[in-house]
Structure formats: structure tokens, C-alpha cells
Amino acid sequence: NAGVTQTPKFQVLKTGQSMTLQCAQDMNHNSMYWYRQDPGMGLRLIYYSASEGTTDKGEVPNGYNVSRLNKREFSLRLESAAPSQTSVYFCASSGVTGLYGYTFGSGTRLTVV
């Protein structure tokens, strides 16, 4: 099925551990995004990639790194997890820019203890 695939769906980490969230889309979209969603805070942009080979910081990039591996894949890495990074993470993609709306992945629920 066409869309945005995220893995894993759930993860529990201990403080200081690292992990990579994977995202892949098969819609031939140029732009990809990582958001986090927290109660009362809404969706906040962590990093985005406007096209293959480029990445830029969003609103809340501290503690995260990203890699646009190719046109399909955009990964998010937590190098040293902190409890403040407990959140639901969504990957999204769009055709050219954000002007036509996003398609979201199913999300990753991350808990850092």
C-alpha cells in the first residue's frame, strides 16, 4: 500500500541510550519531515528535508540528528535519549513543498525512562 511507513511503532529506552527511527515513503515525494507530538503542545517540527541530499533544523532540533538516505528514506536518531524526549514521533512527506498537505506515517510512541 502506498504511503509512509515508520518503524518501530513502540519503543522504551533507558536514559542515555541511542536509537534510530526509520521512515520510508513510496509516493515519490521530494520533501520529508519529522514531528513530535506532546499533550498540550501540538505538533512540533524537529527536522525536515526539502529534497534528497538536504536537511535543515525545525523548531525543536536539539538532541536529534537526521539522515536523508535517499529520496525514499529519512531517519531520525536520538544519540543520548533523555526523559524529555518521551513523545509520539511522526514522519510525514509531501510532493513538492508543504503547500499541498502532508501524508503522515503511523507514528512511533517512544518512552524514555
Added chain:
Amino acid sequence: QKEVEQNSGPLSVPEGAIASLNCTYSDRVSQSFFWYRQYSGKSPELIMSIYSNGDKEDGRFTAQLNKASQYVSLLIRDSQPSDSATYLCAVVEETSYDKVIFGPGTSLSVIP
């Protein structure tokens, strides 16, 4: 920082009624506006986009845009229990990468 504001709710309406969801935004140059529906524990799903002043209808959904008042709304006619969800308003801030700013969402509950 541009802002998008919504009433957090919860908004409760009886089945069959019209649900009205409102959103205001601070960026006067925004040209693209969206409504996403998010069921509990699921990801946001794009349900409406609107780019010009006036109304846009799609089935039971109508989006209304008034750029002068910086106001966008979503009407859901003949509300069904399956419409119970959080509705996110999103506005494009026309930067170099067309940044999308999301509102905090309005929780809608349709009572059978």
C-alpha cells in the same frame, strides 16, 4: 513565531447536528490552509485544503476561509459518532520551505 489558535474543546454535539470548528492564525501572508483529523492513538489525516476566500465543500465537510479576518473554519454536517476525533488546523507559513504550522487541535465528541 507565527501562531495558529483553536479552541481545545472538548466540543460535544449530538448525532445529526452540525459541528463547527474554528481556527485563527497570525500570519497575514499565509495562502494555504488545511484541516487534519486525528483519531485517538492514530496519525493525522488530511481531510480538507482551502486556498481562496469563501467556502469549499466535500461531502459532509465544508471549509470556510476569510483571509481578511485571518479565520478558517470547518463545518461537519450530519455529524456521526465516527467523526469523534481531534481536528487540527494547519497553516502554511510561506518561508523558503513552506513551513506548516499546526494548531493545538479541537477535540470533537459526537454523542449518539
